[in-house]
Amino acid sequence: MKTYRPNVNEIERQWYVVDATGKTLGRLATLIANVLRGKHKPYFQPDMDVGDFVIVLNADKISYTGNKETAKLYHSYSGYPGGLKTRTLKWMLENKPEEVVRLAVERMLPKNKLQKRFMKRLKVYKGSEHNHQAQKPKPIDEIVPMWKNF
Secondary structure, eight states, X not given: OOOOOOOGGGOOOOEEEEEOTTOBHHHHHHHHHHHHHTTTXXXXXXXXXXXXXXXXXXXXXXXXXXXXXXXXXXXXXXXXXXXXXXXXXXXXXXXXXXXXXXXXXXXXXXXXXXXXXHHHTEEEOSSSOOSOGGXXXXXXXXXXXXXXGO
């Protein structure tokens, strides 16, 4: 018996919406990364892009455990001497909450050529409004029933 490999034309991409209000950052990022990769589909292949689109709402209302507000640091380096910038989670949530969720999801994806493709299908918004109504997104509860427990 041969392993089934879906053709590019057979892959159907769905749109899912996630409300991040009160959700823990790491658990949220893990579930989103799995949907972006397509691990919830029966024909998942680790070397193929079979995932779906994910819209994350209320990125500024995520929760975190412990004292990560001051202990968790985000570093960016410009490439020049003295160009290292370090920001705390508190600063990032006040100024760039979309970036916090995006970085958490990106770091949970495999570090290969597919990572950029996966990240293009992630849409993160600070508030509860988005401009993807035409795609008719479904709530993520349909494919991840345990989502309600987080």
